[in-house]
Amino acid sequence: MTMMRRLVSAWRFVFVVSVFLAAGVTLGWRLVDLHVVDQAFLNQQGEVRSTRIDPVEAHRGMLTDRKGQPLAVSTPVETIWANPRDIDADDPRIARVARVLDISEADLRRRLRTHQNRQFIYVRRKVQPELADAVMAQDVPGFHARRDYRRYYPTGEVSAHLTGFTNIDEQGQEGIELTYNDWLSGQAGAKRVVQDNRGRVIKDLSLVREAKPGKDLALSIDxxxxxxxxxxxxxxxxxxxxxxxxxxxxxxxxxxxxxxxxxxxxxxxxxxxxxxxxxxxxxxxxxxxxxxxxxxxxxxxxxxxxxxxxxxxxxxxxxxxxxxxxxxxxxxxxxxxxxxxxxxxxxxxxxxxxxxxxxxxxxxxxxxxxxxxxxxxxxxxxxxxxxxxxxxxxxxxxxxxxxxxxxxxxxxxxxxxxxxxxxxxxxxxxxxxxxxxxxxxxxxxxxxxxxxxxxxxxxxxxxxxxxxxxxxxxxxxxxxxxxxxxxxxxxxxxxxxxxxxxxxxxxxxxxxxxxxxxxxxxxxxxxxxxxxxxxxxxxxxxxxxxMNARPDIDGTSVAQSPVDDGERG
Known part of the structure; x- marks a missing residue:
């Protein structure tokens, strides 16, 4: 009886040791295979987790008058976006983000929950860089800022009917902006970057596609x-x-x-x-x-x-x-x-x-x-x-x-x-x-x-x-x-x-x-x-x-008579 027990215990020990040895050999071989024989697989998986393709925004061409005075320019701004997968919609810090951006906290949380399976939603577009810095200073995972452009018209209503305007995506909607939209529009580029686990860019790796800014256009008006x-x-x-x-x-x-x-x-x-x-x-x-x-x-x-x-x-x-x-x-x-x-x-x-x-x-x-x-x-x-x-x-x-x-x-x-x-x-x-x-x-x-x-x-x-x-x-x-x-x-x-x-x-x-x-x-x-x-x-x-035209009349003013009653055009 005692002998049988000893034999069973010995077989159990041998079996367990064999299993562990086999597992160790298998894992060791896989490590050698991945690091020596098949390095591409690990490199690919590492890149998938740490590198991303980010857009490089291209600014729209400028509108000027005949002497080069600006009528429409694209100024650099920031767009705040979020990855709902990386954000806990109940995180109390979201309230600070909403307060800085002057948006509804309840609406922001609702959108994050609604789109929790998505990796990208706009939070607020085309804000001043200072405001974007304030948002990022809240250090809430999943919120990001990227460079964008906003159309600005220095002359305001003076030339509005001629220049027209663009929508939020800088596509012409009226006037010259619409007529020459293809000429003025830029083509966005792309770059490969390394991001940390919070989605922040920590290194630019390479330029995938160069951005092509829109071409300027000089209008005839003075x-x-x-x-x-x-x-x-x-x-x-x-x-x-x-x-x-x-x-x-x-x-x-x-x-x-x-x-x-x-x-x-x-x-x-x-x-x-x-x-x-x-x-x-x-x-x-x-x-x-x-x-x-x-x-x-x-x-x-x-x-x-x-x-x-x-x-x-x-x-x-x-x-x-x-x-x-x-x-x-x-x-x-x-x-x-x-x-x-x-x-x-x-x-x-x-x-x-x-x-x-x-x-x-x-x-x-x-x-x-x-x-x-x-x-x-x-x-x-x-x-x-x-x-x-x-x-x-x-x-x-x-x-x-x-x-x-x-x-x-x-x-x-x-x-x-x-x-x-x-x-x-x-x-x-x-x-x-x-x-x-x-x-x-x-x-x-x-x-x-x-x-x-x-x-x-x-x-x-x-x-x-x-x-x-x-x-x-x-x-x-x-x-x-x-x-x-x-x-x-x-x-x-x-x-x-x-x-x-x-x-x-x-x-x-x-x-x-x-x-x-x-x-x-x-x-x-x-x-x-x-x-x-x-x-x-x-x-x-x-x-x-x-226009420096030579005056026809000496002096600085000429009396302007009222229209007589004879003809009223």
Whole structure:
């Protein structure tokens, strides 16, 4: 019995020792295999646990004015993110994180619990680096910060309608930011990094893919002129309690937009109070009947026929003209006028009689040549083309109303383009919102001699006619007033007007063409010569001075006479 027990005990001992020896040999062989024979496996597993691929953010290209002044820049910020797998949602330190970031503690804990199986959630995006440092100082495992960029617009509402804005991911949403989004957008890179057990980067290992920043873009506007235009337009809209306003200024020799402003505007740096009604660039998206500002182009069409000269006499008595049930009226009986006086006195009757002689197609074709009824080519989102009628047969009343700007629609940029053609000797250049490094190729659409004659008529409007309040202080100018009824749901609104002034300066050798339009002024004045012309005078005068244009008039000021009762454009 005793012998049997000893044998069993011996076998047990041998068995146990053998098992341990086998296990030791197996483990020893596996260690040798991993460290000597198959090192790649351990290296791979170690890298999986300690190395990560982190994004390298690329900043968006900068927008500048023509002189390099910043209009939109991407500034470095930080984004706070979390790995819910590494965070205990009940950790009391989370309260400190929420307090530093000024977010709801309850909401943060709820999100951490909801996404506990995920490795990445945003906590708060695009915060100041100082705030990110304060969060990381709380030393809560699972919370991280990474470099990001935020779009900033130094000029605020002054150039907001032109630049537009981006969303939180720096993708263009409006304006130039949207039109040239691909050009401005950068391409993010990637790098391999070593992280500790809390996800903090402790070493950069290698660059996997280099980040490519977005390309810069120089706009055509001159920020000095932009500020001038914005200040004056905002002042006139407020002074006349108007609904809205628009101003466009072009370089007549290049087609570049030197200033483009609208009222009301918005601040692209404050997205919390964006009103969709304030976002559209009215100079490009809003259409209106241009009214009497079209009379110089009807006169141009008449001069081109050779049947008219600026001195050709036109009888406007008795001050009205009937076409069946329609009656066209002047503000008074002007009697017999020259074609030049038809423009300076803005006679609807006189212009209608001239149009009746040359025909609707002649006028319509001239309008089209200077850019009406077609896109300007700037590629701006939401651009409205407008309406330029072309009926199979022209009724006399249609010819008459077209000659003084009714029955058609334009935007302010198209109207400025047309006046640019008159200013530069009859050449139509492509309109550009970008700075042009080389002189563009234009197309002659009006004989130079005819454009010179029409500029003389425009000068007479400012010196003697309805546009006298549009005279700049130290420069000669030419222009045309316009006052049109606004269109509502029920047709023309009898008590709502758009006041317009379009002109060029200096008169003899124009540098700029400018259009001012003010919607629904409501303090008693509403004619183009009363509301829009003074804005033209101030903006153009100061702009030409900044452009170092030689003054035409000695002295520092010229009296601006009020518009007389003879013509109200």
């Amino acid at each position: 920020l000095r002129l932009q500020y001038l235009a914005y200040r004056e337009l905002k002042a006139v809209v407020q002074a006349h309690d108007a609904r809205s306003g628009t101003l466009v200024m072009l370089d007549v020799d290049t087609g570049e937009v030197l200033a483009m402003v609208n009222q009301p505007s918005f601040n692209p740096n404050d997205r919390s109070q964006l009103d969709p009604r304030r976002l559209r660039n009215r100079a490009i998206t809003d259409l209106f009947e241009p009214g009497s500002t079209m009379k110089p182009f009807s006169a141009t069409a008449a001069l081109e026929t050779g049947a008219f000269t600026p001195r050709t006499r036109v009888e406007t008595s008795p001050g009205y003209l009937r076409f069946g049930q329609y009656t066209i009226r002047d503000t008074r009986n002007h009697g017999e006028l020259s074609l030049s006086e038809v423009i300076s006195e803005s006679s609807n009757v006189g212009m209608s009689k001239v149009a009746g002689e040359i025909g609707g197609n002649t006028i319509r074709n001239l309008y089209y040549r200077v850019g009406f009824g077609q896109a300007t080519g700037v590629g701006f989102p939401g651009e409205a083309v407008g309406v330029l009628p072309a009926p199979p047969e022209w009724r006399p009343v249609e010819v008459a109303t077209l000659s003084y700007g009714y029955g058609m629609s334009v935007n302010a940029l198209q109207l400025a383009q047309a006046y640019m053609v008159l200013a530069n000797g009859g050449v139509r250049y492509p309109i550009s919102l970008l700075k042009q490094d080389e002189a563009p190729e234009g197309e002659r659409v009006i004989p130079e001699a005819v454009s010179r004659q029409v500029r003389g008529m425009l000068r007479k409007v400012v010196e003697e006619g309805t546009g006298r309040r549009g005279a700049p202080a130290i420069y000669d100018a030419g222009g045309k007033t316009g006052t049109v009824h606004l269109v509502g749901a029920g047709g023309y609104q009898k008590s709502q007007y758009k006041a317009i002034f379009a002109g060029v300066a200096p008169a003899d050798n124009p540098r700029v063409a400018c259009v001012v339009a003010v919607d629904a002024p409501s303090n008693g004045e509403y004619y183009g010569g009363e509301v829009a012309a003074p804005v033209f005078a101030r903006v153009v005068n100061d702009s030409l001075r900044l």
